[in-house]
Structures are given as structure tokens and as C-alpha cells.
Amino acid sequence: DRAGTLADDLEAEVLRGTDLAGGSEREQWETFGSPARDAAAVLRALSRLKPSSDANRVLGARVLRSLSHGTTQEAAFGLLALSEIVSATRAATGDTRVFLGNEEVTEARSLGAGIVEVRLPLARVAGHPGTLRLESSGLSPSAFAVRGRYRRPVNVAAGVGAPPSVDTGAAWHLAHGPNVFRLYTDAKGKPVDLAAVPLGSLVRVALLVDFPADSAESVPDDRIRYLAMTDRLPAGFEPVDPDLRTVASVPGLANEHPFAAILKGGGAASHVELRSDRVHVYFDDRGQRASAATYVMRATTRGTFVAAPAEAELMYEPQSLGRSEAVSVTVQ
Missing domain, CATH: 2.60.40.690 (Alpha-macroglobulin, receptor-binding domain)
Structure with missing residues (x-):
């Protein structure tokens, strides 16, 4: 079929190292296109039609490198494509568990694409030093990111608001x-x-x-x-x-x-x-x-x-x- 034929052609081009950008530089600019965005679109297609192809690994590395210097739009397309790769390999990663000290953190929810968000109230951490430990039963590497959210009270200094009405710095x-x-x-x-x-x-x-x-x-x-x-x-x-x-x-x-x-x-x-x-x-x-x-x-x-x-x-x-x-x- 046409989809299979196109997938075979794209796979061959990727493995040959061909630049996948379509159109001239001016056409790319007029349509907000870019080689990085084109590569991400091809990766999404191949990950669905040929999930076990070596082209996914080659193209995935190319898309990952583009995230460090591309535009916001290129980053969005790249992350969407890479999330499909993560979803396809989710079975191999196994289950991941999070521990604070010896106590397992169970406040978690799935965000899709094999990503799990674990929430840990700061009240459980403040004043109680402990080791945050991640365990996985899978054989593939797992990546993680830590983000903290908190409220910082605004401290308005006494006397602020009098002339010259400029912040102190x-x-x-x-x-x-x-x-x-x-x-x-x-x-x-x-x-x-x-x-x-x-x-x-x-x-x-x-x-x-x-x-x-x-x-x-x-x-x-x-x-x-x-x-x-x-x-x-x-x-x-x-x-x-x-x-x-x-x-x-x-x-x-x-x-x-x-x-x-x-x-x-x-x-x-x-x-x-x-x-x-x-x-x-x-x-x-x-x-x-x-x-x-x-x-x-x-x-x-x-x-x-x-x-x-x-x-x-x-x-x-x-x-x-x-x-x-x-x-x-x-x-x-």
C-alpha cells in the first residue's frame, strides 16, 4: 500500500543520512517549516509504521540534538515525536517506584506516553532530610526530572512608596x-x-x-x-x-x-x-x-x-x- 511504500522510502533515506528538509529555504520560512520539524514528523510516522526499525534510533538521536538549539515550535514537534518512542518502549521499561527514605511515595498519576508524575508534599521534606530513591523493574534506562512549586510571600519594606517612587534595586x-x-x-x-x-x-x-x-x-x-x-x-x-x-x-x-x-x-x-x-x-x-x-x-x-x-x-x-x-x- 502507499503508506507502506512511503515508510520504506523514508526508512531508506534516514539510514542513508539524507537531509529530510522539504522545499527551498524560502519555502521553509514562509510555511514556518524547518529540517528539525520535518525530521520529527518523519519520526512520528516511522515509530507507528515501523516501530522496530533502526531508522527510529538514528532519527530519534537527530531530533534529540535539535532540542538544544531549535525554536519553540521545533522543540514541541520534537517532544511529541520522542514521546511516541517512549510509549512504544514502555513495556520494556518496567514499573518505576519512588521512595523517600524507606517509605514509598504513592501519590502518582499517569501523564501518558509512559510518563508518571509523583507528587511529594514539601511538608514531608522540610526539616526531614532523606534520600529520594527510584527503583525500576525494567531493563531500559529511565529518565527523571524534579520540579518544586511553592509560594513565596511578598515582603514590602517599610516606607516603600515614598518619593522617589523607585524600587530600591x-x-x-x-x-x-x-x-x-x-x-x-x-x-x-x-x-x-x-x-x-x-x-x-x-x-x-x-x-x-x-x-x-x-x-x-x-x-x-x-x-x-x-x-x-x-x-x-x-x-x-x-x-x-x-x-x-x-x-x-x-x-x-x-x-x-x-x-x-x-x-x-x-x-x-x-x-x-x-x-x-x-x-x-x-x-x-x-x-x-x-x-x-x-x-x-x-x-x-x-x-x-x-x-x-x-x-x-x-x-x-x-x-x-x-x-x-x-x-x-x-x-x-
Whole structure:
């Protein structure tokens, strides 16, 4: 049949080491295609039609290598293909059991594709050192990943919110992370007292991300270009979209704003996403060590609120998260 014939042809091409990319480079770009994505699609087909073929091993290694330097879309296609390989070999891996000390952890659920998620409450670990042990009855190697989730209380320092209404500095950053600073002014860039913001007034938020020299030098150029910022609005405020025709015009940024030189000097954000409770800013080609972005929000509700720390991280570099300080804001 046609599927079998096509599978035989693909298998032969893979074993010969043929590049599986289809179409010219321009056609690949116009259709969001890539050699890595094509290889993942072929791997999915062969894993179903010829599960015992050596081509799956060869192509699987090629797809796995592409995960370290490809795009997000290529990574998604690659992971889907590799998950089918894992599913096909699940019987050979046997059952895996997890122990904390001598006690077996039984809080588990299947995620499909031979993947099992085991949940371990932090209360069982905090203050009780122990060895986490994995046992398997299968003959094939097993891989695992450990992820922790917890809540970190926001510590608003006493006196925050008084002039000059700027965070005291970067709260902390990981090994390759940036320093993150956040400045609140009026719409034009003049100082504003966060302890007494008038109801209905506009407040400009400016974010500055600066990478220490050692971090900038240790991260490859193709990874330090891609930056993502997230700033959560304090309750009682809503973002203002100046592009909407129903919104009154927002005054321009004055030159006396502390970040004016960077904000007006080029390197504009590639994409700004305004949500009801947060603002996302993305840079796809940072041309300098420091990057800045700004948006405007309006005070809509009276009360005292907390602005959670602003965050910034490199999109394709681990250990690259940084946070600003939290601040307290009062709307009168």
C-alpha cells in the first residue's frame, strides 16, 4: 500500500543520512517549516509504521540534538515525536517506584506516553532530610526530572512608596539573571508619590533590565538576545492601551525621565501584551546590555495595594530569572 511504500522510502533515506528538509529555504520560512520539524514528523510516522526499525534510533538521536538549539515550535514537534518512542518502549521499561527514605511515595498519576508524575508534599521534606530513591523493574534506562512549586510571600519594606517612587534595586537574580528596576512616575515622567495617588490619574511604569557584566559575558549572543519581562499590576489599577481610539491620548515621555535615554534611544520591545492584571514585554533582538520598556496604568479603585515584583528572564537560557522589589501603592 502507499503508506507502506512511503515508510520504506523514508526508512531508506534516514539510514542513508539524507537531509529530510522539504522545499527551498524560502519555502521553509514562509510555511514556518524547518529540517528539525520535518525530521520529527518523519519520526512520528516511522515509530507507528515501523516501530522496530533502526531508522527510529538514528532519527530519534537527530531530533534529540535539535532540542538544544531549535525554536519553540521545533522543540514541541520534537517532544511529541520522542514521546511516541517512549510509549512504544514502555513495556520494556518496567514499573518505576519512588521512595523517600524507606517509605514509598504513592501519590502518582499517569501523564501518558509512559510518563508518571509523583507528587511529594514539601511538608514531608522540610526539616526531614532523606534520600529520594527510584527503583525500576525494567531493563531500559529511565529518565527523571524534579520540579518544586511553592509560594513565596511578598515582603514590602517599610516606607516603600515614598518619593522617589523607585524600587530600591534588584531584589535578587539567579546566576545568569538580570537586575530588574521599576520606576513609577506620572504620564510625562515626573515623580509621583505612591503613598497618595489620586483616583483616576495616570501612572507611568518604566522597567529597566540590566545584565551584570559577568552574566552578559557568560551567555552566548544567540541566547542573550531574547528577553521576556512580566509586571503584575497592583489591584486598583488597570492598564491603558493608547492604540485604542476610545482612550484619551497619553502624554509623551519627557526627557527628564530617568530612563528616557534608553527608552528613546532605540531597541524598542518586539511585542507588548496588555492584560487586565499584568503586562508582558518581549525583546527578540536586544542590541545592548540594558533594555527598557514602559506602559501606562490608571488608578481606578481607592485603597492600599501591593505591586508584586517585576520579573525578567532570558527566554532560552536557564538560571536567568531576576526580580525587582515589591512596592506598596495607595490610591486616594
